[in-house]
Amino acid sequence: MxxxxxxxxxxxxxxxxxxxxxxxxxxxxxxxxxxxxxxxxxxxxxxxxxxxxxxxxxxVLAVMASTAISDTVQLRVNVQGQSRPRTEIDLVPEVGGKIVSVSSKFISGGIFNKGDVLYRIDPSDYQVAVVRAEATVARAQQVLMREESEGAIAKLDWDDLGNGKEATALTLRQPQLIEAQASLQSAEADLDNAQIRLRRTAVTAPFNGQVREKFADIGQFVNPGAKLGRIFSTDIAEVRLALSDADIARINLPLAFVAKSRETAPDVKLSTTIGGQLREWDGKIMRTDAAYDPLTRSMYAIAEVLDPYGAGAADGAFPLAPGLFVDASIAGKIIENVIIIPRDGLRPEDKVYTVDEDGIATSNDVIVIDTNPERAVLLSGIEPGSLVIVSALEKSQISLTFRVLDINDPTKILIEPKKAEREKKNGDGDALATAQKKLxxxxxxxxxxxxxxxxxxxxxxxxxxxxxxxxxxxxGDKDKNPKDEQSVDNQNQGKNSKKEGAN
Structure with missing residues (x-):
């Protein structure tokens, strides 16, 4: 055990x-x-x-380039303005009364000619006044005739009885004659005034024009000076254009400028979009304001267009109506021997990128005279014949080598770098072998x-x-019978007890 x-x-x-x-x-x-x-x-x-x-x-990257050319150009100033009639007034009657008729032309937007009767005020009272004035004139004429006759009789009597003495003015009834003459003149003046007031019952157009607004209508009683409507002339249209100092220098306009004649005045082309199409009018800069605008520090030039509703209308059918916002291009100085490049060739900060005969890009500082969406005019900075890069290019790419293509014909190579030519001749045989070995x-x-x-x-x-x-x-060891483990423990305890008894 x-x-x-x-x-x-x-x-x-x-x-x-x-x-x-x-x-x-x-x-x-x-x-x-x-x-x-x-x-x-x-x-x-x-x-x-x-x-x-x-x-x-x-x-090697490719860029588009264009050749800079030398030419003579006429500078132009591009500004904007709003059209307005040169003459615009309120139509008012000079006499008061009831409106008895209104012209069919007098409506908003209606067109009329000079002398057209636009309004007619009841003339009855004014006709009566004319008749009375005519009667007064007739009486004054009768009095004058009587005084003239009596004065003649008084002179004959004095000649017979005056014993050769000189007759006085009173004897000859000259004061009575002068009074009769004055009465006749006054009566005639009253008649003229009555006739004028009668004529003024017909309100006529003072010029060829158009109706902007209508304020009065038939049956309405108006006083002298009351607004019947607002009208403007269609003979001449104006556009007031704000010019900066640089603009004035390009056009060479003096302060308080007035053109001596229409033929010598600077040309201006006015344009805007109407009905989805560009419309243009030809005008002239006829004068400038006498002083600068203190708010904008600009000087205003006045452009005029003759007969904007007739011969001066765009395409013969689109008048330069008041309130129309237009772009104005004014002809300026003529300058010779300037350099012209495409507008895309001009970079920010007045820089132009060019390429030399080896295809190396260079940055150039230039002096710009004028620009428009198509071209830039330079005074100096590059030489005529230079190849100007018009493609998008970063500053970091300056001094790199490029293949240069013609902007007008991209299939045409203007410059092929020498290094690129060598690489093209060598071919790709060595590169293919190296790639196969690596694989x-x-x-x-x-x-x-x-x-x-x-x-x-x-x-x-x-x-x-x-x-x-x-x-x-x-x-498996953990799954053994607990009784066996207890038996082993009891045996160990008995063994230990025997050892203690022996001791």
């Missing part, structure tokens, strides 16, 4: 040792796997073939790495399998 107790104790001791071994293996297994992968990576790195370091050539080396390295990875994977699977077996054995 003592031997059985010792055997049970040894088995219990061996089970604890196996559990410790399993724990140690569980900790070391991941570490061994990591070390294994590091080892495999070092092997792959050692066996890999380093690629050949070769300096790559920069690809073969890469395949070989991949095969080695794949094999080593498979071995490591197999080894890790075996370790995992062993670990599961050990874990299963440990579980």
């Amino acid at each position: 003592g031997n059985e107790t010792i055997g049970a104790h040894d088995e219990h001791h061996d089970g604890g040792k196996q559990r410790k071994t399993t724990i140690v293996l569980g900790i070391l297994a991941p570490i061994l796997i990591i070390v294994l992968f590091i080892f495999i990576g070092n092997i792959l790195k050692a066996n890999s073939i380093q690629p050949e370091i070769k300096k790559r050539s920069r690809p 073969a080396d890469s395949k070989k390295s991949y095969a080695i790495a794949k094999k080593e990875y498979a071995m490591a994977k197999k080894k890790a699977a075996q370790e995992k399998k062993d670990k599961k077996k050990k874990k299963k054995g440990k579980k």
Whole structure:
């Protein structure tokens, strides 16, 4: 029985040792796997073939260019303004009364001619006044005739009875004659006034024009000076244009300028879009304001268009109506021997990029005289015949070499860099061989790495399998009969008691 107790104790001791071994293996297994992968990576790195370091050539970019030319140009000033009639007034009656008729032309937008009767005021009272004035004139004429006759009779009487003495003015009734003449003149003046007031009952158009607004209508009683409507002249249209100092310098207009004649006045082209199409009118700068505008610090020039509703209308059908917002292009100075380039060739900060005969880009500072959407006019900075780059280009690309193409014919090469020509002749044979060698080396390295990875994977699977077996054995020890374990413990306790009794 003592031997059985010792055997049970040894088995219990061996089970604890196996559990410790399993724990140690569980900790070391991941570490061994990591070390294994590091080892495999070092092997792959050692066996890999380093690629050949070769300096790559920069690809040659292509840019569009245009040739700068020397020419004579006329500067133009482009500004904007709003059209207005040169003459615009309120239509008012000079006499009061009831409106008895209104012209069919007097409506908003209606067109009339000079002398047309637009309104008519009831003339009855004014006709009566004319009749009374005519009667007064007739009486005054009768009095004058009587005084003239009596004066003649008085002179004859004095000649017979005056004994050769000179007659006085009173004797000859000259004061009465003068009074009668004055009364007649006054009556005639009253008649003229009555006739004028009668004529003024017909309100006529003072010029050829158009109705902007209508304020009164038939049946309405109006006083003298009341607004019947607002009308404007269609003979001449004006556009007031604000000019800066630079604009004035381009046109060479003096302060308080007044054109001596229409033929010598500066030309101006007015334009705007109506009905989806561009409409244009020809005008002249006829005068400028006498002073600068204190708010905008600008001087205003006045452009005039003759007969804007007739011969001066755009395309014969589109008048320069009041309130129309237009663009104005004013003809200015004529300058010779200037350099002209495409507008896209002018960069910010007044710079122009050019290319030399080798295709190398250069930045140039230029003096700009004038620009428009199509071209830029330069005073200096580049020479005529220079190739101006019009393609988009960054500042960092200056001093690089480019292939230059003609802006008018992109298939035409103006400059082919020499370096690009050599690379084109050499071909791509060497590059193809190098690429094939690199591909073969890469395949070989991949095969080695794949094999080593498979071995490591197999080894890790075996370790995992062993670990599961050990874990299963440990579980079997735990499932033993508790009575056997108690029996072993009792045997150990009895053995210890015997040793103590012997002692």
